[in-house]
Amino acid sequence: MPEGDTVWLAARRLDDAMSGHHLTASDFRIPSLATVDLAGRRVSQVRSYGKHLLFRLEDDLTLHTHFRMQGTWHLYRPGRPWHGGPEWEIRAVLSTADWQAVGYRIPVIELIPTAEESSVVGHLGPDILEPDVDIDDVVRRLEQESDRAIGDAMLDQTIVAGFGLIYVSEGLFLHGVSPRTPVRDVPNLTRLVDRTRRLMAANRERGAQTSTGSLREQHYVYGRAKRPCRRCGTSIRFGRQRSGRYERDAYWCPHCQPG
Template sequence: MPEGDTVWNTARVLERALTGDVLTGSDFRVPRLATTDLTGWTVAESASRGKHLLLRLTREDLTREGLAREGLARGDRAMTLHSHLRMDGAWRAYAPGERWTGRPTHLIRVVLRTKRSAAVGYHLHDVTLVATDQEDTLVGHLGPDLLGADWDPAEAVRRIAAKPQASIAEALLDQRNLAGVGNLYKAETLFLRGLWPWTPVADVPDLTATVTLAQKLLASNRGRWTQTTTGSLRKGQTSYVYGRRAQPCRRCGTAIRKADQDDRVTYWCPRCQPEP
C-alpha cells in the first residue's frame, strides 16, 4: 500500500527519468485528458505532497494562442500533472526499447516519453492537469507533509486537537491533519507509543511525541522500497503489529489482534496497547 515514503520514492524515480528533459510524446488513457498532447513540454520538477504526485512542466516556445490550441485554455506556460496512487497505483521508468513489465498493459493510464526514457503510470487515480499556480485546488487542503519542507509538528497537533473526540487512529490517517501516514505507519506508531487505536484524541497524553514519531518512521524509509519500523529488513521482521494478526507480540508475546476501524483495518497488541 503506497504511503508517504513510497510516494516520495516514486517522485524520485520520475525525477531521475524525466527532470530536465523535453517530452517527445505523451499518451493519456483517461477520458478527461484523452486528447491532451504534452509533446514539447519540459519536465521541470517531480515532487510529492503527502500521497499526491506532482510533475511540474514548463513551455516557453509557444504563444498564448498556440498553448490554447493545445487545449490549455488559459495559455499557461507552467502546468502540473497530478496523480494519486491510492491503494494500487504505480509509476515505472523504462529505457527506450525496454519491455514494459510493471503491470498488465490494460492498467496503463499515462505514458510520458523523452529521448532517454519512458515513464509509465499504472492504475493511477485522480489524473489531472492544472496550472502550477493552481496546485492548491488539489492539495491545498492537506496538513503538513511529514516528508516535506513544510513539516510542522505544532501545526499537525493543532489540527488533530481540533477534533478531540476522534480516535487517534482516525486522526493520524486524516490527510487534512498531516499528510503521508497510511495504515502501516498508523498501526506501528500507535504500538510504539503504547496507544489503544480507539483512544480519543483528547485522552492522548503527548500528541507532539506521537506525530514526531510518525514522521521519524516515514523519514527512515526514504530511498528504499522495503518499509521497516523494527530496523530489520528481513522478510517477516519488518513490523511490530501491522500484518501480524494472531502472531506473538515482539515485546510481550501476546497475540496481535486485528479489527475493522473507520472502514480500515487496524492491528494492535492488547497488552502493550491496553484499552483504558
Template sequence: MPEGDSVHRAAARLHAALAGKPLTRSDLRVPRFATADLTGRTTLDVTPRGKHVLARFEGGLTLHSHLRMDGAWHVFAPGEKWRGGPSYEIRAILGTADRTAVGYRLPVLELIRTAEEDRVVGHLGPDLLGPDWDAARAAANLLADPERPLGEALLDQRNLAGIGNVYKSELCFLAQVTPWTPVGALPESVLPRVAAAAQRLLAANIGDRSSTRNTTGSRHPGHDLFVYGRARRPCLRCGTPVRQAPQDDRPTYWCPQCQTGPTP
C-alpha cells in the same frame, strides 16, 4: 494505499527520469485529457505532496496523480519490457529520449494549471516528508477533534500528510495506546511524540532501498513491523498474540498487552 514514503520514492524516480528534458511522447489515457499533448514541453520537476504526485511542465502546467490503493508509476529504459501490468491498465505515458514513465491504474489523473495546485493539495496538513513539515502544527491538528480516535485522526491527510494504514498501526503501538483511543484522552506529551515519530520513520524508510518497510530497526527476517500484518502472531515485545479488527473499513492491528485504551 501507498504510504508517504512510497509516494516520495516514486516521485524521486520520476524526477530523475524526466526533469530537465523535453518530452518526446505524451499519452494521457483518461477521457477528459485524451486530446492533451505535452510533447515538446520540458519537465521542470516532479514533487510529492503527501500521497499526491505533481509533475510540473514548462508553460505552467501540472500533471496531478494520486496512487490510492494500487496505482503505480514505473520508469523504463529504451527497449526495456514494460512490466507494470497489462496495457489496458495504462493511464499515462511520458517519454523522453532515454526514459519512459508509465502510470498504471491511476485513479486520479488530471492536467491543471500549476498556479491552481492548491485546488488539489491545498487542503493537506503538514507534509511529513516536505519542506513545510511542522510537528507542532500537526499535533494541534490531531487534537482539533478531541473525540476522534487516534487511528482515524492519523489517517486524515488534513491533519498531517503521508500516513497510511501501516504507519497508523505502528505509531499507535509505539505510543502504547490502541487506535480507538480518543485523541483528547491522551496525555499532553503524546501527540507531539507521535508526530515526531511519524516523520522519523517515514524519513528513515525513504533512504532504505530495500523493498521492505521497517519500523522496528531489526533486520531479523519477519521482524520489520511491530504489529501490522501480524494478527495472531506473537508481539515482538511481549509475546502476546497481536489482534486485528477493522477501523474505518481498514484492517487495524494492536497488541492487547502493550497498548491500553478502548478496543472494538
C-alpha cells in the same frame, strides 16, 4: 496502500530522471486526456505532497496523479521490457529521450494549471515528509479533534498529509497506545508524531517499509493479525472502526497498547 514515503520516493526518482528534460511523447489511455499531447514540453519538477504526485511542466501546467490503493509509476529505459502489469492497466506513458515513465492502475490523473494546484492539495494538512514540517502545527491540528480515535485522526489527510496505515499502526505500537484511544487521552502527541514521521523518513530512501529495523521482520503489528506480538507474544488484533464517512483498519497489541 502507498503511503507518503512511497509517493515521495516515486517523485524523487521521476524528478531525477525527467526534470529539465523535454517530453518526446505522451500517451494517455483515459478518455478525459485521450487527445492531450504533451510532446515538446519541458518537465520542470516532480514533487509529492502527502500521497499526491505533481508533475510540473513548463507554461503553468501540472499533471496531478494520485495512487489510491494500487497505482504506481515505473521508469524504464527506452526499448526495455515493461513489467508493471498487463498492458490494459497502463493509464499514461511519458517519454523523454532517456526515460519512459509508465503509470499503472492510477485512478486519478488530470491536467491542471500549476497556479491552481491548491485545488487538489489545498485541503490537505501539512505534508509530514516536508523537511521543515511544523510538528507543533500538526499536534495542534490533532488536538482540535480531541474526541476522535488517534488511529483515525492520524490517517485523516486533511489533518496531516502522508501518514498511512502502516506507519500509524507501527507508530502507535512504539508509543504504547491503542489506535482507539481518544486523541485527548494520548500522552505526548509531539513524541508520537515525531517518531512516526522519523519511521517514514528512515524508510523513504530505501523504498522498504520497515519499523523494526529488520528487512525480514518488517512490522510489529501491521499486517500481523492473530500472530504473536514480537514483544509480549499476545495475539495481534485487527479491527475496523467507523469514523464519519470512513471505515478505517487498525492493528494493535492489546497488551502493549492498552486502552
